[in-house]
Amino acid sequence: MIRVKLGAKELKVKKGTNLSALFENRNIFAALVDGELVDLSAKLEKSCEVMPVDFSSELGKKIYWHSTAHIMAMAVKSLFPEAKLAIGPAIDQGFYYDFDWKFSTEDLPRIEARMKEIIKKDIPFERLIMKKEAVSEFFNRLNEIYKVELTRDIEDDEVSLYKNGEFVDLCRGPHVPSTGVIKAFKLLSIAGAYWRGDVNKPMLARIYGISFPTKKELDVYLKRLEQAKMRDHRKLGQDLELFSIFEPAGPGLIYWQPKGSIIKRLIEEYWIKEHINAGYQVVSTPHIARKELWQISGHYDYYKENMFTLNVEKEEYILKPMNCPGHILLYKSRLRSYKELPLRYAELGTVYRNELSGTLHGLLRVRGITIDDAHIFCRPDQIEDELCNVLDLAQKILGRYGFEKFQVDLSVRDPKNREKYLGSDEDWQRAEQGLISALKRVGLNYQRKEGEAVFYGPKIDIKLLDAIGREWQTTTIQFDFNLPARFQIEYVDKDGKSKLVTVIHRAIYGSIERFMGCLIEHYAGAFPLWLAPIQIEVMPITSKQNRYAEQVYKRCKRHRLRVKLNDRSDKINYRIREAEVNKVPYILVVGAREVQRKTVSVRKRGRGDMGEMKLKEFFSLIDAEKGGED
RNA sequence: GCCGGGAUAGCUCAGCGGUAGAGCAGGGGUUUUGUAAACCUCAGGUCGGGGGUUCGAAUCCCUUUCCCGGCUCCA
Numbered sequence: 001m002i003r004v005k006l007g008a009k010e011l012k013v014k015k016g017t018n019l020s021a022l023f024e025n026r027n028i029f030a031a032l033v034d035g036e037l038v039d040l041s042a043k044l045e046k047s048c049e050v051m052p053v054d055f056s057s058e059l060g061k062k063i064y065w066h067s068t069a070h071i072m073a074m075a076v077k078s079l080f081p082e083a084k085l086a087i088g089p090a091i092d093q094g095f096y097y098d099f100d101w102k103f104s105t106e107d108l109p110r111i112e113a114r115m116k117e118i119i120k121k122d123i124p125f126e127r128l129i130m131k132k133e134a135v136s137e138f139f140n141r142l143n144e145i146y147k148v149e150l151t152r153d154i155e156d157d158e159v160s161l162y163k164n165g166e167f168v169d170l171c172r173g174p175h176v177p178s179t180g181v182i183k184a185f186k187l188l189s190i191a192g193a194y195w196r197g198d199v200n201k202p203m204l205a206r207i208y209g210i211s212f213p214t215k216k217e218l219d220v221y222l223k224r225l226e227q228a229k230m231r232d233h234r235k236l237g238q239d240l241e242l243f244s245i246f247e248p249a250g251p252g253l254i255y256w257q258p259k260g261s262i263i264k265r266l267i268e269e270y271w272i273k274e275h276i277n278a279g280y281q282v283v284s285t286p287h288i289a290r291k292e293l294w295q296i297s298g299h300y301d302y303y304k305e306n307m308f309t310l311n312v313e314k315e316e317y318i319l320k321p322m323n324c325p326g327h328i329l330l331y332k333s334r335l336r337s338y339k340e341l342p343l344r345y346a347e348l349g350t351v352y353r354n355e356l357s358g359t360l361h362g363l364l365r366v367r368g369i370t371i372d373d374a375h376i377f378c379r380p381d382q383i384e385d386e387l388c389n390v391l392d393l394a395q396k397i398l399g400r401y402g403f404e405k406f407q408v409d410l411s412v413r414d415p416k417n418r419e420k421y422l423g424s425d426e427d428w429q430r431a432e433q434g435l436i437s438a439l440k441r442v443g444l445n446y447q448r449k450e451g452e453a454v455f456y457g458p459k460i461d462i463k464l465l466d467a468i469g470r471e472w473q474t475t476t477i478q479f480d481f482n483l484p485a486r487f488q489i490e491y492v493d494k495d496g497k498s499k500l501v502t503v504i505h506r507a508i509y510g511s512i513e514r515f516m517g518c519l520i521e522h523y524a525g526a527f528p529l530w531l532a533p534i535q536i537e538v539m540p541i542t543s544k545q546n547r548y549a550e551q552v553y554k555r556c557k558r559h560r561l562r563v564k565l566n567d568r569s570d571k572i573n574y575r576i577r578e579a580e581v582n583k584v585p586y587i588l589v590v591g592a593r594e595v596q597r598k599t600v601s602v603r604k605r606g607r608g609d610m611g612e613m614k615l616k617e618f619f620s621l622i623d624a625e626k627g628g629e630d
Numbered sequence: 631g632c633c634g635g636g637a638u639a640g641c642u643c644a645g646c647g648g649u650a651g652a653g654c655a656g657g658g659g660u661u662u663u664g665u666a667a668a669c670c671u672c673a674g675g676u677c678g679g680g681g682g683u684u685c686g687a688a689u690c691c692c693u694u695u696c697c698c699g700g701c702u703c704c705a
Contacts, residue, residue, distance in 0.1 A: 014672060096700095105635060191700030192633025199702055203633050206700070234698095238641080247678075247696050305631095306703095356631050357696090359703060369705060461705095510705040542662040569662070574648090577666035591664055601665080609665055 003051040006320075017044045021179065024472040027213065028052040029176040030063050037063075039127055039174040055213045065090035066186050067125065067176040068211040069097045074167040076101070083171065083277035086146040086195060086204050093469065094210035098193055100146065104204045108187045111207070115185065118164075122180030128161040135159045135170065139152055146195065151341045185211035228467040228579065233520035240525050240582065241534075243363065243516075252367030254513055259533035262562065264512060267519070268348055270343065271372055271397065271509065278393050280346040280374055285326030287350065293318040294441045296486055297325045306353045323349040324480075324505060327375040328487050332500075336491040341501065342378035344388055349373050350569040363517030366470050369617035370512040376504040380430065383502055385437035387460075387477065394462065394475045395442065401519060407463045407471065408444050410435055414451030422456050423481030432458050432480040443466075456482035467521040474518065475509035479503075526605065530626045536563040537579045541572050541591035548595045552615060554590060559619055561610055580605065606628065 004011045006022060013021070019031055020040040030037060032051040037059060044050075053060045066584050069088035070096075076083050080101055088097030130138075132151060141148040147170050151159060162171045164179060176182065187209040195201040209469070212218040229235070237243045242260030245253065256264055272282060288310060294300040299307065299321060308319040320326065327345045335344070350370045359365055376386050398406065412432055413421050433459060439446050446460070453459060457479030463471040480503040484491065490498040509515035519527075529535055536556055540549035546567050556563035563583075572589065579587050587603040594600055594612065602610040602618055613621075 103634075175655090189699055190634055193634075195703045198704070199632075203701080205633070208700080245697090250698065289661060353704085356703065358631060358633095358701085365704075371705060373705095476705070507705065512705095514705055539665095544662075563664055569660095571661090571663050571668060572665065573663085574664095574667055580666055587665080589665065594665085 002044060004044060006052075013044060015045060018042075019044060019050070022050060023052055025052070025054075027054045029054065029181050030060065030174045032059075037174055040124070040177050043175075062090040063174060064176060064182070064213070065095040065169075065211060067179075068182050068209060069095040069163065069184075070125070070167075070169055070175065071115050071118050071182060071206060072111065072160065072187070072209060073097050073099075074118055074164055075111045075167060077167060079107075079110060079114055080219075082516060084146055085144055085205055087150070090171075092207060094188070096193075096208045098195070098204040098206045098350045100195075100202065100204050103190050103207065105190060108190070108207070108517070112185075112187055119182050121165075122178050123164045123180040125173075125175040126163045128163055128168075130161060131589065132159050135161065137550075138168075139170070143317055145581065156296050167210075182395070183213050184215040185209060186218060186222065188443075192285050199544075205494050225468065228469075231467040231524040232362075232522050233364070233466075233517040236520050236525040237363070240533075241293035242520065245362075247296075250367075251357060252355060252365070254363060254366055254368060260516070262320060262533040263519070263527065263531050264516060266546070267509070267515070268372075268512065270400065271348070271375045272346075274393060274397055275344075275346045275374070278344075279342075280344040283327065283330055283345045283347050285323060285330070285347060285349060286320075287352075288317045288319055289325065291318055292525075293325050293329075294318045295323075297328075298482060298486060306355070308352050308354055314477050319352045320349075321351050321353045321556060323347055323351060323373045324375060324483060325487075326375075328489055328503075331375075331377055331489060334488065336501075338378075338379060338491050338493045341381050341491055342376050344374055344376045346372075346374035363513045363520075364466065364544075366513045367510075368513075372507050372509040372515075374506055377491075377501045377508065378504070379491070379499075380502055383430070383434040383504075384437055384441075386504060387434055388441050390477050390504070390506050391438055391442045391444060391460075394477075395444075397508050398462070398475070401522065403464060403522065408439070408446040409449050409452065409461045409463065410446045410458070411449045411454075411461060413453050417451070420455060427479075427481050428458065431481075435460055435477070435479075435627040444516050454478065456480050462520045464522075466518065467524075472510075472514055472518060475508050476506065476510060478505045480505055483571060527585075529585045529622060532585050533562065534564050534582070534584050535622075536586045536588060537566050537575075537578075537584050538563060538588045538590065539566045539572060539575050541589065543567070543569065545592065545595055547589050549590050552590060552600055555615055560590075576603065586618075588618070 001012050002015050004013055004022065011022065019038065019042045030040060030053040033042065033051060034048045037053070047629065053063065055061055055064050066089065069090065073085055073088055076099055083099045083101035086098035086100060088095065129180045132154060136148055136151045142620055150170055160171065160173060161168055162173060162175055187207055189208045191208065192203050193206040195204055210221060212221065237260070240259060242263070243257055244255045245251070246255060247378060249255070275282065291300055303321060307321050310317040310319060324334050325349070330345060331343060348370055350368060352368055355365060360367070378386050413428060439460065459476055459478035462475035463473050465471055477495045484500045484503050489501050489503065491501050493499050538549050538553045538556065540546050549565060549567055551567040553563055576587060583605060585605045588602040589603060596611070599612045599613070600615055600618060601612050604610055
């Protein structure tokens with residue numbers, strides 16, 4: 001007999017008992033045995049602690065989705081026996097499977113139908129352990145070249161496989177006990193994906209899907225996806241007339257409509273104010289420069305595919321893809337003393353990058369990028385304080401928009417591949433140490449990502465999520481071990497000797513375009529009062545109140561509010577609906593009663609009628625809401 | 631850039647070999663309205679561009695531009 005701890009209970013069972021015997025609850029489909037994730041078919045060989053796994057946990061979801069991916073692969077193989085299997089993992093939201101095959105969207109319903117049959121048959125998932133060579137041979141015989149390659153890369157001598165009837169897949173597992181466990185699923189899309197994420201390897205077809213233990217959960221999920229589309233910045237950008245992209249003008253280039261320009265200007269003004277307070281100096285640099293500048297910086301050799309070039313009187317000019325060289329020229333315009341450091345140059349600099357056409361995406365990925373850039377030139381002993389200041393500033397600025405939770409990544413070198421990177425070990429260690437202690441000092445949790453650093457230095461990135469949960473990098477703080485040496489950026493130290501400065505690149509919004517995109521989705525177009533393009537709409541109920549309405553309108557204007565007078569002859573209900581659809585924060589309705597009592601009726605967006613008040617009262621109400629911003 | 635799917639009025643979409651349609655938005659009128667859609671009327675399109683097949687193409691084929699979902703890349 002062995003002892004099994006199961007939650008608060010302790011059971012005594014026979015050695016070799018099937019794990020599934022412990023659970024009556026049919027929703028449990030896997031378990032953690034002493035922390036190791038296993039199938040329910042696993043046998044208990046020694047005393048241990050068992051934790052049931054169902055769909056409620058992250059682990060459970062992954063197993064459930066992964067099993068669904070296997071079922072999809074089974075369906076695909078039975079419909080298209082020639083399709084070759086690649087990989088099929090669970091992801092954060094669902095699963096995918098890559099096949100070497102050409103699918104069209106019409107295939108999805110057929111695959112779904114076949115999956116339903118497989119689920120109905122309730123075929124068990126059986127775990128097999130085989131010698132690596134035997135597995136390799138097995139897949140070779142089936143002409144599953146990708147599986148052969150995967151098997152070859154496994155370090156263990158023994159390999160696990162999962163078998164459902166005739167279908168066998170290389171897999172670490174675990175899985176749900178049988179196909180019937182999957183109750184509700186949906187295949188969502190087909191997309192291309194390079195084998196092993198490598199551009200030089202074959203392009204495979206990836207099918208994405210999702211599954212849930214109940215139809216209801218699936219429906220809720222699909223409905224949420226549908227609703228998320230309603231806050232897509234591209235849709236809202238058009239509906240609310242914030243920005244446009246024009247085909248004849250070129251892809252990835254943003255034309256800001258008047259309303260979008262108001263918001264853009266406000267977030268820029270706020271940014272400038274905070275940066276001046278934080279000791280930055282605002283500078284401005286041209287959009288083009290001779291190619292020599294980019295040869296010195298190294299961009300001409302290493303960033304060429306991304307740069308737009310111009311011919312000017314037989315000379316080559318480059319449309320700037322980055323602001324750094326410009327800021328460096330400003331720094332180098334005279335000798336710098338250690339006493340001047342840190343020197344912080346900030347610029348809302350628009351750069352142009354020839355991003356791959358297939359990657360362009362609304363405001364979130366464009367070719368004309370306004371970076372809220374700054375370069376900090378400092379001494380090594382100032383690094384940590386400077387980093388803390390940047391992180392504090394980032395939190396303050398992002399917090400102003402209600403972004404309080406975000407993902408923070410610390411990207412460092414790939415330890416196995418040190419030759420790839422510029423700079424000494426000492427540089428990297430000091431920089432990384434500085435980044436870590438700064439993160440700790442300001443109390444930010446972060447994920448360490450090895451191999452994610454750029455070649456010239458380690459960095460911290462902050463990522464925001466869009467409406468459907470995709471991550472977009474905004475804030476970035478990067479060390480640069482490349483440019484100081486290339487440009488000989490120096491300062492005269494206490495001892496009279498010239499020394500290389502440390503350069504930190506940093507952006508907080510990341511780019512104005514991307515940040516605007518994130519903001520639109522974050523607020524679902526309902527901008528807070530201080531950002532709303534139109535803050536107030538004044539509406540007389542009938543034309544008899546037009547004069548009074550105009551007085552109200554003028555007083556609002558004088559109070560420096562962005563106000564619109566809507567005295568069209570449409571019914572008041574119609575105009576109110578229109579303003580609500582346009583997400584105007586406040587409506588002031590004036591009818592005969594308000595004229596008589598010298599008041600306004602206030603209606604707040606999303607909340608409805610707040611009743612009558614004096615205009616003065618209304619002003620103090622919204623002044624408080626604006627939070628002191630003007 | 632690569633794979634798959636798209637593009638019809640300002641917007642959302644129907645039409646899918648036989649005379650280009652609807653709703654909303656827009657113009658003109660009527661209505662004078664009390665907190666999310668009053669009524670009438672008018673106008674609006676080389677069906678993304680180019681080429682082809684056909685007696686005839688929005689519809690079928692090729693090509694090109696752009697968009698969407700991914701991959702890769704990145705602010």
